[in-house]
Amino acid sequence: MNFKLTEEQDLIRKNIREFCVKNVEPIAAEIDEKEAHPADLFKKLAEGGWMGIPIPTQYGGSGADYLTHAIVVEELSRSCSSTGFTVSIHVGIACMLINLLGSEEQKKKYLVPLATGQHLGAFVLTEPGAGTDVMAATTTAAKDGDAYVLNGTKTFISNGPLADTYLVFCWTDKAAGRKGMSSFIIPKGTPGLKPGEHFHKMGLRSSQTSEVVFKDCRVPAANLLGAEGAGMANAGVAFDHGRVGIAAQGVGILQAALDESIRYAKQRVQMGSPIARHQAIAWMIADMATDLQAARFLTYYAAWLKDNKQPFTKEASMAKLFAAEKAMHHTTKAVQIHGGYGYIKGAKVERLMRDAKILEIYEGTSEAQRMVISGNVLR
Amino acid sequence: MPTLIACFKWVVDEAYIRRGAGGTLDFSSVDYKIGEYDRNAIEEAVRLRDAGGGGSVIGLTVGPPESAKGVKDGLSRGMDQAIFVSDASFRDLEPSQTAAILAEVIRTRIPQYDLITCGEGSSDLYAQQVGPRLAERLGIPCVCFVQKLALEVGRLRAERRVEDGVEVVEAPLPALVTVLPDINTPRIPGVKDTLMAGKKPVTTVKKEDLAGGFEAALKTGAMTAASLERAGEKLAADAAGIARFVDALRKSGLIR
Numbered sequence: 001m002n003f004k005l006t007e008e009q010d011l012i013r014k015n016i017r018e019f020c021v022k023n024v025e026p027i028a029a030e031i032d033e034k035e036a037h038p039a040d041l042f043k044k045l046a047e048g049g050w051m052g053i054p055i056p057t058q059y060g061g062s063g064a065d066y067l068t069h070a071i072v073v074e075e076l077s078r079s080c081s082s083t084g085f086t087v088s089i090h091v092g093i094a095c096m097l098i099n100l101l102g103s104e105e106q107k108k109k110y111l112v113p114l115a116t117g118q119h120l121g122a123f124v125l126t127e128p129g130a131g132t133d134v135m136a137a138t139t140t141a142a143k144d145g146d147a148y149v150l151n152g153t154k155t156f157i158s159n160g161p162l163a164d165t166y167l168v169f170c171w172t173d174k175a176a177g178r179k180g181m182s183s184f185i186i187p188k189g190t191p192g193l194k195p196g197e198h199f200h201k202m203g204l205r206s207s208q209t210s211e212v213v214f215k216d217c218r219v220p221a222a223n224l225l226g227a228e229g230a231g232m233a234n235a236g237v238a239f240d241h242g243r244v245g246i247a248a249q250g251v252g253i254l255q256a257a258l259d260e261s262i263r264y265a266k267q268r269v270q271m272g273s274p275i276a277r278h279q280a281i282a283w284m285i286a287d288m289a290t291d292l293q294a295a296r297f298l299t300y301y302a303a304w305l306k307d308n309k310q311p312f313t314k315e316a317s318m319a320k321l322f323a324a325e326k327a328m329h330h331t332t333k334a335v336q337i338h339g340g341y342g343y344i345k346g347a348k349v350e351r352l353m354r355d356a357k358i359l360e361i362y363e364g365t366s367e368a369q370r371m372v373i374s375g376n377v378l379r
Numbered sequence: 380m381p382t383l384i385a386c387f388k389w390v391v392d393e394a395y396i397r398r399g400a401g402g403t404l405d406f407s408s409v410d411y412k413i414g415e416y417d418r419n420a421i422e423e424a425v426r427l428r429d430a431g432g433g434g435s436v437i438g439l440t441v442g443p444p445e446s447a448k449g450v451k452d453g454l455s456r457g458m459d460q461a462i463f464v465s466d467a468s469f470r471d472l473e474p475s476q477t478a479a480i481l482a483e484v485i486r487t488r489i490p491q492y493d494l495i496t497c498g499e500g501s502s503d504l505y506a507q508q509v510g511p512r513l514a515e516r517l518g519i520p521c522v523c524f525v526q527k528l529a530l531e532v533g534r535l536r537a538e539r540r541v542e543d544g545v546e547v548v549e550a551p552l553p554a555l556v557t558v559l560p561d562i563n564t565p566r567i568p569g570v571k572d573t574l575m576a577g578k579k580p581v582t583t584v585k586k587e588d589l590a591g592g593f594e595a596a597l598k599t600g601a602m603t604a605a606s607l608e609r610a611g612e613k614l615a616a617d618a619a620g621i622a623r624f625v626d627a628l629r630k631s632g633l634i635r
Contacts, residue, residue, distance in 0.1 A: 007448045011455065011573045014412070019567050048569035062570035072570075 003297075009068050016072045019048065020079040028080035031206035032351050035198065037162055038206065041083065046117025051087065055095050059107050060115035066241070067303040070248040074299075077252025078259075081355035082206040084252055088245030089158050090114070094121020096241045097167055098185065101226040101234055110165050110185050122163035123242070124154045124212050125235055132368045134181075134235065139170035139214060141182060146221050148172065148184065150192070150214040156362070160195050160210035164188050167238075168214070169231045181231030185223045192217030203354030240313050242363045243320035244306065247299040250323025250359050253352050254292040257327070257334040260349050261285055264338055281337055288330045295323040314376040321369035324359035331356040381434040381493040381530060381552075385424040385458060386481060386513070387417035389442050389449025390503040402603045411445075413452050416498025418565035419558045424496045425457035426563060427530055435459040437489060441480050443470045454576035455568035461579070462488060466586035473597040474504070478512035483589055485517060488582070494535065495555040499524055510557035520550035523557045 005013070023044055031038050045051050053069040055061025069091055077084030098111045113119040130136040139152025150170060157166075166186045173180035186193055196211030226234050262285060265276035275281045298319035305312035331353040335342035342349045360366045392412045397405040413421070424436045438453040438461035440446060450463045464484055472480070485492070495517075497510035507523075514521030526545070527538035535554055539546045540561075568576075586593065612627065614620040628634045 007451055008573050008577065011448070011452055011568070011576075012570060014410075014452075015455075015568050015573065022567070048567065049571045050569070053570055057571070062574065064570055064574055068570070 005067075005071075008064070009071060012064070012068055013071050013075060015048075016050065016075045019044075019050075020075055024076060024079040024083055028083075029346060029348070029351065031080070031082065033205075033345070035200065035205045037086075037208050038083070042086075042117065042120075045087065049117075051117030052091060052095055052115025054091065055099050055111065055115040059099060060112040061095070061099075065303075065307040066244065067300060067307055070244055070299055070303040073245050073248040074252040074255070074296075077249040078256045079252075080206070081249055081253055081352070082204050084249045085204060085207050085246075086120075086159060088249060089123055089242065090121045092245035093123040093238045093242045094163075094165060094167055097123075097183075097225065097234065097238050100237060101183075101230075102185070105222070106185060106225070110187070114165055119164035120159050120162050121165045121167065122157055122159040122212070123238060124157050124160075124166045124168040125238075126154060126156045128153060128155050132365055134169075134232070135178070137169070137171065137181070139168075140174065141170045141172050141184065141219070143172065143221075144218070148182075148219050148221065148224070150184070150186075150217040150219060152214050154212045154214075156199070156209060157195075157212045158207055158209050158362075160212050161198050161208045163195070166193065166212065167225065168212075169235055170214075172228055172231075176229060178232045179229045181235070182228050183225040183231045183234045184219050185225050186217070186219055190217060190219065202357065203351070204358050205354075236313070239364060240316050241306070243316040243369075244299060244302045244312070246359055246363050247295070247302065247316070247319035247323040250320070250327040250356070251292065251296045251299050253327040253356050253359070254288070254295055254323070254330055257331045257349060257352050258285070258288050258292055260352070261288060261334045261337045264341075268339075275337070284333045284337060288333060291322075291326040291330060295319070295326050298322050314373055317364070317369040317372040317376075320359075320363065321366055321373065324356075324369075325366060327356040327359055328353075381427065381431055382489070382491060383424040383428055383434060383436045384439055384485065384489065384492050384495045385417075385421040385436055385453070386439050386495065386497045386509070387421055387449070387453055388414050388440060388501045388503075389446040389452075390414045390501060393502070398604045402606060404602050404604055411449065412502075413449055413456075414498055414502035416500060416502065416558070416560060418456070418498075419560055419562055420496040420498045421453055421456045421458060422563045422565040423528060423556075423558050424494070427494070427528070429457075431530060434493075437462060437492075439481060439484065440464070441469055441472065441477055443467050450581055451573075451576045452568075454579045454581070455572040456566060457572070459579065460581065462582045462584060464584045464589075468586065468594065471597045471599065472593070474506045474508035475512055476593050476596060478509050478516055479591055480589060480593055481509070481513050482516035483591055484584055485513075488584070493552045494530065495519075495553070497555065497557045499557045499559055507557070510555055514555040517553075517555070520554040521556075522548055522550055522554065524559055525556045526559045526561045528556060528558070528562065 049062040052061035053064045054066045057063040073084045073088045095114050127137050141148040141150045168184045172182040192215050194213045199209045268275045302312050302315040302319045334349040392410045395409040399405040428434045436458045438458040441464040450461045500507040511521050522537045524539050525537045526540050529536045534551050614624045
């Protein structure tokens with residue numbers, strides 16, 4: 001049993017923290033307010049190798065482990081959850097899927113620009129009528145000679161308006177059920193692929209989300225990611241990795257909620273003493289610190305399993321479920337601790353609370369996580 | 380192709396020091412870092428190497444064995460190799476001993492060098508003595524508080540910040556400079572920089588490899604948090620309040 005990070009993991013955590021204090025924290029409130037994607041920030045993230053941490057160096061990555069990626073998502077999310085998430089989905093899903101499932105040619109062509117951060121990736125699965133119920137998807141890819149022709153509408157696609165590379169999941173043979181879905185790598189600019197306008201969201205506002213519409217979008221068969229019919233299994237791989245990232249995002253939000261709550265509770269005086277000395281507040285902070293620790297251990301454990309080539313589907317779901325629900329619970333408490341000041345725009349806890357809610361919804365709702373976990377433990 | 384030596388120290392990160400009961404300082408959950416000014420010293424050596432199109436930067440640090448992480452941190456900031464002078468008793472060295480150890484290591488293990496960079500002071504003791512003492516022991520020129528630095532053939536040209544302005548000085552090489560934080564902006568190492576740092580050469584020198592005795596001479600008797608006593612007097616922002624404020628300043632001797 002060893003709870004100690006390696007020297008490299010610890011130094012990388014210090015470095016990304018310093019990076020965030022200098023480059024992310026100062027702009028986080030503004031990009032939230034303006035719903036703006038911080039392109040300059042992402043250029044800096046690319047330069048530092050933060051956009052492809054667990055990808056091998058020969059494919060443009062930094063060659064570190066998945067735990068290091070999780071730590072970086074956590075620290076980014078501690079300053080700006082939108083930024084943490086954009087990196088999380090780009091690395092944890094887009095880069096990881098091509099790295100794990102792509103052909104050598106696909107890796108050279110698509111993974112290298114993604115992992116170096118020159119390109120941004122998107123995971124294109126959800127549809128207006130198909131959220132948790134993936135089987136209800138209607139987008140199809142019809143074989144036509146040496147190509148597939150895609151038709152359908154995807155929605156709630158993170159990085160949708162910005163992505164250079166879309167990983168798209170749709171039916172190649174609807175009648176074959178779970179074995180009838182396939183996944184494709186589709187570069188932006190492909191005729192018939194049309195990203196929609198950015199959705200205005202409650203939280204996570206600088207992360208860009210949109211519809212992606214396919215109308216007679218012709219994709220060469222060479223762009224099939226993995227085998228035809230393997231789409232559902234591939235989506236499972238994406239979820240496993242992506243959920244560790246969302247869990248890390250929750251840990252970052254929890255840490256920020258704790259940081260802000262401690263700072264405020266020590267300086268806010270009511271009834272003659274700092275509110276931190278009032279038991280009602282002190283206990284809220286104690287619970288927050290305890291759940292943060294638990295969420296972090298669950299998250300790091302799931303990442304550690306992944307790095308040690310062990311199954312981690314259940315643990316990724318547990319970490320995601322726990323971190324998401326605790327982030328929502330404790331950001332609400334953090335606003336409570338701040339009282340009226342916490343309800344005013346510009347208070348960090350107000351943004352944290354709005355940013356936390358989506359964690360319980362995307363990459364599998366909390367209900368979907370419970371389905372995965374119960375399915376595993378009741379077997 | 381210059382050989383540059385960057386000296387640095389792995390110190391307690393003051394952000395983690397807590398104030399305990401009765402004004403004591405609690406170091407139980409502290410983390411460590413390369414001293415703030417030493418980061419500038421490393422950055423400047425690396426910058427001069429890169430600006431000159433080659434050469435090498437040797438990092439040099441003295442400390443207890445746990446400073447090994449600091450060596451890796453230093454190497455991730457662009458240094459080519461490091462010499463780590465390590466002993467458990469090197470936790471409480473005072474500046475004259477540190478300078479003596481560094482001087483012996485440089486004399487015996489780095490046959491030729493052009494420039495030594497140090498921070499203006501360490502982030503913990505901030506005695507500002509190691510640089511000048513080291514130069515004295517090595518018998519080389521020392522230029523302190525440098526805010527701009529250039530290497531020319533056989534000499535350096537430095538801008539020093541002094542009380543009344545800026546002094547531009549030249550010195551023959553080899554020489555030692557201590558640098559101010561304004562001299563550069565230390566880089567934040569990227570992921571690969573940190574991962575590659577462990578693959579760079581590190582020479583570890585133990586206490587028994589040194590000719591000098593170098594027993595720790597610094598004994599810390601006590602350390603307490605500074606406290607600021609306030610009178611707690613509240614004054615209104617009207618004419619009467621201002622008159623009382625001026626009166627209070629006079630009484631305390633702050634104005635006449």
